[in-house]
Amino acid sequence: MKKLFRKTKGLIRGVPSAVLLSAVFHFILLSIAGSLVVFSVMKKEEKKFVPPPPIERPKMDLKKPRVKVKKTAKPSATQRIVSKNVQSMPEIQLPEISGMSAGLSGGIGGFEMMPDPAEMTLFGGKSSSSIGNDFEGTFYAMGLDRAGRRNGMSYSEFYRAVRRFYESGWNPRSFAMYYRAPQKLYATFFYIPMTASEFVPRSFGIPDEVYSFFWLTHYKGKIMSKTGGTFRFWGRAENMMAVRISGKEVLQGGHIDAAELASDWRSTASEHRKFYRGHGPMGVGDWFELEAGVPVEMEITFGDENGAWTQATLTIEEKGVEYPKNEDGAPILPIFKTAEIPGHLIDEIEYSMIEGEASFEGPVFNVY
């Protein structure tokens, strides 16, 4: 071995060439392999887009939007005024101006204004007035339950319900099972000449289509006589009317049968049911005292069943005062009031009342 080592001493002859050849060979191989790889990458075919299989989606029925339209027979009183340029500015429309005829009752900037007397109806205004002293009226649709559904009310049950109310001390809770209109009305007199029964629920905001076969209103307020004296009411209503002063029933002025069904009150006046107003005889109430300058509570109910015509008229007589007489021989008594009756309502009353039934003049029983 040592011999051999000594003989070859350093590199073996021919080895560098082989190494070089081998390197060149491997380089060529690597280059070919590399180019093949690059080529195959470059030549990689573009993937064709294959649409995905359709996905089954659960179908949902589109519901038609439903808009509840409140059917109110009395349309809005808003006046709509629009000015617009038709040709040159077709897209521009000036803002609408409304409430042109709303009067002062519309209010300004959140401040409550005085109610417009022109807005007053025979059944009262929609907001309390500081003019005079008004009675707050509540409307009960007694043919409906408190949710507004028909309750199968009958004539006999109607009068029983009204009797229960009177016997409860005119406690509104006895009407808790019936529909009560959210709208209150504020009246300063009670003189509704013969008119359509449906006008009353309508004035309390009850739509025409709502069952209004049986209804009753209950007004509460205070009255005062400046001079004091002894007074009594004369009233006529279709079908029901009752008046209470300081918690005491002093008049039933509705139909004779209706009054007897609803109450045990009986008149002692000789004039009771003797004279007519509208097409029925008036009830004449009990005398009651009013101390000068002392306010007292007063309540009035009037109602109707069976629709068609209604009426609710209340006049007042002072003991010892002589009144002119009408063709029937009945005294022409002043309409009971706590404020002067607006002119437009006098016109309306005159159109439907028979001359000599009542006078628009007379004392005002306001509390100030």
Added chain:
Amino acid sequence: VKRIGIWIGLFVFCGLASAEVRGWEDNKGHRFKAEFVQELFGDIMLKEANGHTRMIKLDDLSSKDQAYLFQHASPTIEINLTKTIRKRPEMEWTIPEDVTTLYTCMVRINKISELPYKGKLTAELFLLATEVDGENYILIQREKSEFVFPEGKRSQHEFQAKDVQLRRYNASWAATASRYRGAEYFGYLIAVSDDQGRIISSKTDIKDADWITGDISTSVEGLRKLAINGRGSVYSRHFDTTFEKTEVPRIPWHKRDAWF
């Protein structure tokens, strides 16, 4: 809902109300005296003191004269009224033969002349009825709308009048000559006035009633007085053919003997 037609009225009335002789100047500085007659297809017709008429383009007038025209040359307008009629439903508690009809009127006033008009205009709508139980008339509604046409060649003003209702019913309990009472539709009258109070256009659907359609100015004046002097109620606005206020038909006293 029943819609009864659209009446269209077209009144070429432009400028007549504003006629006055005044000095004019064109944009070349020529001055002359003339009165404005009317606008015709965008040109201005002027009548000179010698009676000759001349047409001049608006742009050829001085800016001062243009401003005068915009303020004083009443526009040509077209009045449309759409009337919607509804009847109140009859329910089982309704009085037999008691019919209440609601009327809603929408008034549209179109300026069809090209000349701009910047003056204030007033539109008045009068709705009239006849007495069912008498021979007179009732001013049911007077609606007033003041406006200025927006700038532009053609512009429009519209307003919706408050709903009104007319009731005709059988007052069987009242021994009147006519047991039917209430009011029935007679017609409408619309008048548009300029800021001087001159009626520049009117429109009505009333026919065969010369006492109201013969002299619109007099009729409008009479109706205005009724509205203003009334007490806010249709019952105080009954009137005759001379526009004088009349008493409402009353139910006469009669013997009653029903006992209930």
